[in-house]
Amino acid sequence: MSAIHETELKTLENQNNFKEEKLNLHQDIGISPQSRRSESQANQQGVYDQLNQLFSEQDKEKKAVYEAREILGESASSLSDEQVYDLLNEVQYLTDTWLEEFEQKVFEGKTLKEILEIDI
Numbered sequence: 001m002s003a004i005h006e007t008e009l010k011t012l013e014n015q016n017n018f019k020e021e022k023l024n025l026h027q028d029i030g031i032s033p034q035s036r037r038s039e040s041q042a043n044q045q046g047v048y049d050q051l052n053q054l055f056s057e058q059d060k061e062k063k064a065v066y067e068a069r070e071i072l073g074e075s076a077s078s079l080s081d082e083q084v085y086d087l088l089n090e091v092q093y094l095t096d097t098w099l100e101e102f103e104q105k106v107f108e109g110k111t112l113k114e115i116l117e118i119d120i
Contacts, residue, residue: 064088 062081068088069076076084103111 061085 065081065084065088068084072084079087100111107115
């Protein structure tokens with residue numbers, strides 16, 4: 001038997017030993033094969049959910065950039081998508097800040113959200 005085949009055989013034996021030890025450990029602590037499968041499926045579902053959320057956020061960002069470009073018209077033609085998105089975020093921040101300041105002036109130091117949460 002060649003050295004390569006011996007190495008491969010030892011690797012396979014080690015993998016089998018590892019699987020057996022893992023199975024024994026799971027049995028010792030009371031984890032059934034079904035619960036391992038469920039755990040694996042839950043982990044896989046978590047990964048899918050994270051990926052879906054990531055793509056959903058990217059779609060929202062693309063849609064926001066597209067709508068901003070439509071509104072800005074020719075003035076946005078020289079801007080990259082990233083610049084348009086940054087501009088959009090800055091305008092949103094300023095709008096939120098100004099609205100909050102206005103609400104605090106009108107409602108004696110409180111925002112409309114704070115007033116509604118207290119009364120509800």
